[in-house]
Amino acid sequence: MAISEAQFLKDHDVHPTAQRLAVMRAISASPHATADHIFEIAGSDLGVISRQSVYDALSLLVASGLVRRIQPSGSPALYEDRVNDNHHHIVCRLCGTVRDVDCSVGLRPCLDADDTLGFEIDEAEVAFWGRCPSCLASGRVASALDPSTDRRQAKRSSAVPQYHPDQNR
Amino acid sequence: MAISEAQFLKDHDVHPTAQRLAVMRAISASPHATADHIFEIAGSDLGVISRQSVYDALSLLVASGLVRRIQPSGSPALYEDRVNDNHHHIVCRLCGTVRDVDCSVGLRPCLDADDTLGFEIDEAEVAFWGRCPSCLASGRVASALDPSTDRRQAKRSSAVPQYHPDQNR
DNA sequence: TCAAGTATTTTGACTCATTCAAAATATTGA
DNA sequence: TCAATATTTTGAATGAGTCAAAATACTTGA
Numbered sequence: 001m002a003i004s005e006a007q008f009l010k011d012h013d014v015h016p017t018a019q020r021l022a023v024m025r026a027i028s029a030s031p032h033a034t035a036d037h038i039f040e041i042a043g044s045d046l047g048v049i050s051r052q053s054v055y056d057a058l059s060l061l062v063a064s065g066l067v068r069r070i071q072p073s074g075s076p077a078l079y080e081d082r083v084n085d086n087h088h089h090i091v092c093r094l095c096g097t098v099r100d101v102d103c104s105v106g107l108r109p110c111l112d113a114d115d116t117l118g119f120e121i122d123e124a125e126v127a128f129w130g131r132c133p134s135c136l137a138s139g140r141v142a143s144a145l146d147p148s149t150d151r152r153q154a155k156r157s158s159a160v161p162q163y164h165p166d167q168n169r
Numbered sequence: 170m171a172i173s174e175a176q177f178l179k180d181h182d183v184h185p186t187a188q189r190l191a192v193m194r195a196i197s198a199s200p201h202a203t204a205d206h207i208f209e210i211a212g213s214d215l216g217v218i219s220r221q222s223v224y225d226a227l228s229l230l231v232a233s234g235l236v237r238r239i240q241p242s243g244s245p246a247l248y249e250d251r252v253n254d255n256h257h258h259i260v261c262r263l264c265g266t267v268r269d270v271d272c273s274v275g276l277r278p279c280l281d282a283d284d285t286l287g288f289e290i291d292e293a294e295v296a297f298w299g300r301c302p303s304c305l306a307s308g309r310v311a312s313a314l315d316p317s318t319d320r321r322q323a324k325r326s327s328a329v330p331q332y333h334p335d336q337n338r
Numbered sequence: 339t340c341a342a343g344t345a346t347t348t349t350g351a352c353t354c355a356t357t358c359a360a361a362a363t364a365t366t367g368a
Numbered sequence: 369t370c371a372a373t374a375t376t377t378t379g380a381a382t383g384a385g386t387c388a389a390a391a392t393a394c395t396t397g398a
Contacts, residue, residue: 012330017364017375035355050377055356066330071242076355083330090288099286117268118302119259125296133287161181161235161252186346186393204384219348224385245384 014064022046023057024081027067031080032098038079072098072127088125092132094140101128183233191215192226193250196236200249201267207248241267241296257294261301270297 005024009016019042026041027033033041039054058079061067065084071077072091078098090099174193178185188211195210196202202210208223227248230236234253240246241260247267259268 015365015374019376052357052378053376056376064330069242071240073238073240073246077242090286090290092288093291099288101284101286115270116297116299117259117270118305119261119268119297119299120305121259121297121299122262123298125298127294128285128288128290129292129294130285130288130290136287136289161177161233184345188347221349221386222347225347 009066012064012066014060014066018046019049019053020057020060022049023054024061024066027061027079028081031082031100032070032078034076034078036076070098070125070127072096088127090128090130090132092135093129094131094135097132099132178235181233181235183229183235187215188218188222189226189229191218192223193230193235196230196248197250200251200269201239201247203245203247205245239267239294239296241265257296259297259299259301261304262298263300263304266301268301 005021006016009020009024014020022042022045023038025045026038030037030041035051035054035058038058039049039051042049042054058067058069062069062079066081068080068083069077070080070089072089075091075096080100082100087100087102090101091097174190175185178189178193183189191211191214192207194214195207199206199210204220204223204227207227208218208220211218211223227236227238231238231248235250237249237252238246239249239258241258244260244265249269251269256269256271259270260266
């Protein structure tokens with residue numbers, strides 16, 4: 001590690017308390033962890049920590065820009081310490097695994113939408129969905145993150161859904 | 170409307186019950202609505218409907234590919250009937266408004282990541298974050314979707330956070 | 339037309355992730 | 369050392385969604 005965690009937090013105006021450091025360490029040690037997982041890690045690191053302190057530290061770190069919060073559909077929030085490097089995520093629909101992918105070489109694609117509708121855009125978030133190598137290999141099918149795993153089965157028809165064929169909204 | 174809702178559902182192997190139709194109608198009438206909002210609309214349309222039926226219909230419609238579920242960080246799931254047209258979303262950090270943006274002309278940018286890490290990717294989801302015209306105009310600052318609105322205030326330092334300056338993970 | 343089987347909806351309890359509020363503790367500055 | 373401030377803990381509460389089982393509505397074959 002290049003600099004001490006404490007110094008790192010100080011440099012960014014975050015008072016480096018034991019709890020915050022433990023949370024920061026947990027995140028670096030285990031990227032894409034849930035708040036709950038971080039609570040476990042920080043707990044065994046520190047001896048004891050309250051869940052609320054974990055949430056407090058997390059939102060402080062996120063607000064200070066030291067940590068990024070991502071929130072894939074169907075999953076609780078995940079935290080990572082890679083910030084400001086414009087990378088994206090691939091999420092496995094079957095097991096929920098999240099991996100980092102760097103953005104296509106040199107491109108910041110789609111980062112400006114054609115028509116921004118008057119919005120002032122400060123961030124573009126890209127998530128890829130699919131199936132990870134190990135799930136592909138083991139031929140897994142069902143999953144919590146996959147809507148088709150619903151208790152009511154859905155057989156997708158081949159036709160392309162088109163409810164508003166005449167409109168161009 | 171070009172075709173009847175009932176026919177539309179049938180065409181996609183979804184048995185068109187009153188509840189499902191009402192949910193479908195609510196979604197078309199009010200794009201980017203929450204399940205709760207859809208429950209309201211469908212309820213006043215139908216007279217009465219149970220919350221569970223709304224959830225059931227929603228997941229069936231999503232699983233059948235007739236409806237898309239999007240889930241911006243910090244917001245409950247939103248539903249829309251524009252599917253298969255590769256559009257993206259702009260979300261206002263201040264008021265939560267969601268608008269559609271078409272993807273840059275002819276491009277499906279970033280849709281193939283550089284290195285897919287062995288994943289089989291089936292979807293790319295792009296969300297832009299920023300501030301909408303009306304919030305910009307009214308100079309609003311605080312918000313539920315904005316992490317900096319936390320009870321612990323965070324003054325972002327100007328320096329770029331860099332916790333792993335030496336590593337290239 | 340009925341009975342049985344299947345599909346769908348309703349009801350109500352429950353879970354999980356997260357937030358709120360207030361009390362307790364620790365830290366800092368005068 | 370005391371007061372003021374910052375932080376953490378505790379425990380209750382909330383919102384969004386799921387689960388399971390009972391009730392109702394449909395469909396099909398006799």
